[in-house]
Amino acid sequence: MTGPSRITIWRSSPNASAYLNRGGAWAAEGAFDHAIADYNQAIAFDPTLIGVYENRGLSWGGKGDYNRAIADFNVAIGLNPKRAYAYYGRGLAWSNKGDDDRAIADYDKAVELAPKLADAYHALGLAWAHKGDHDQAIVDYDQAIALNQKSADFYSARSASWKAKGNRERAEADRKTAASLGGK
Incomplete structure (x- = not known):
């Protein structure tokens, strides 16, 4: 067996970072359902990890569920309104929904924060x-x-x-x- 399925979470000391990392490996393979499940576990351990919401938002987007993607990017922005990548990710979701004006506003904010x-x-x-x-x-x-x-x-x-x-x-x-x- 290869790929993310071989990545195990230690039963004796599971933590948010372990689930975040494995979720990222799943997402890189296009296995968005598995990634989202791991991101959910990471959030259960630590609901303040901004990167988990960004990554889960990207995974929702990968599945075509742009409303859930936007919701996750909104949480990330709420946790840290200076996080450029969250605006960029939300902009991608707005673009995929066909809302160019909202996408442009988010991309503008992203480049303002991270030129x-x-x-x-x-x-x-x-x-x-x-x-x-x-x-x-x-x-x-x-x-x-x-x-x-x-x-x-x-x-x-x-x-x-x-x-x-x-x-x-x-x-x-x-x-x-x-x-x-x-x-x-």
Whole structure:
């Protein structure tokens, strides 16, 4: 047997961290039900661990249950309103629900709290592009790329916005860069 199922929680001294870690291993395998069960156990040991709510929120999102994801990110934000990742995670859930305005508000808060969170700038760009504002999307993609020049996804997204604006030359340049980084 391999993978998270081999990770055992010591019966003599189970604790929140052990369940949090195993939950993370389950989530990495895409076994969100198992991850959520372990996160529930971690919360039973220590309901103040912010990371457990963030990780469980991501697992709920992985299952497509965005309302529960948002609820967990709300708890995390309530425990620490300066936690950028909780806003970013909640923004992802709002995006998946199709609420670009709430997603943008959360991504904005995430980058305000953590200006080097490249993924949040990328997500901002995606939300703006979804709303049809490709100029603002490109501004956010530029920031994401400035922070992480090795993400094919960032270049692919910016390529799509350049294409939507009719700038084929820049779109093709970003497409080629994305391809050189292993993207589409």
